[in-house]
Amino acid sequence: DGGITQSPKYLFRKEGQNVTLSCEQNLNHDAMYWYRQDPGQGLRLIYYSQIVNDFQKGDIAEGYSVSREKKESFPLTVTSAQKNPTAFYLCAAEGFTGELFFGEGSRLTVL
């Protein structure tokens, strides 16, 4: 089945721990994105990557890091420096006609 696969779907973390969210795509798209979704705030851009080995900060990058070593993969690390990490995280890839294809999301809860 084609698309964007995010894992894990649910994740619990203790304060002070780093966690990494996986995002894999088999759509062969170059550009990939990470968004954070909070109730009543829509989607806010954390990081994006237009090509392999290149990525740029979005609007709320503080406390997050990413890598793009392969076209198919764009993992997001939520570091202990992120002050309010409990949220729903969405990964997306930009299609050839400009639309975004989203994964099912990862819900992170910090205990």
Place this chain on the structure above:
Amino acid sequence: AQSVSQHNHHVILSEAASLELGCNYSYGGTVNLFWYVQYPGQHLQLLLKYFSGDPLVKGIKGFEAEFIKSKFSFNLRKPSVQWSDTAEYFCAVNAPGTYKYIFGTGTRLKVLA
């Protein structure tokens, strides 16, 4: 700063009622416009999009949207909603050739059977 406003945060309708969800954006140049939908427990998916041409665009499941450039609006409409349209709807704007997609805060639609 660029922004997208969705004024209706929660909408409750009965089946067969007509729907119109407002979307206004602030951006001075050419834009691509999108409506995405997130059904309960599912991923965000594209409902429809406007890049150029006919300002009235039709999407999946009977939805349509009209781009009114003078009003910076891209309202979503459906003549007769169904219970299965219960979802959260997001309007988004993108400047062509850029990475930047600006999303509205979303509208939660509940359709009563």
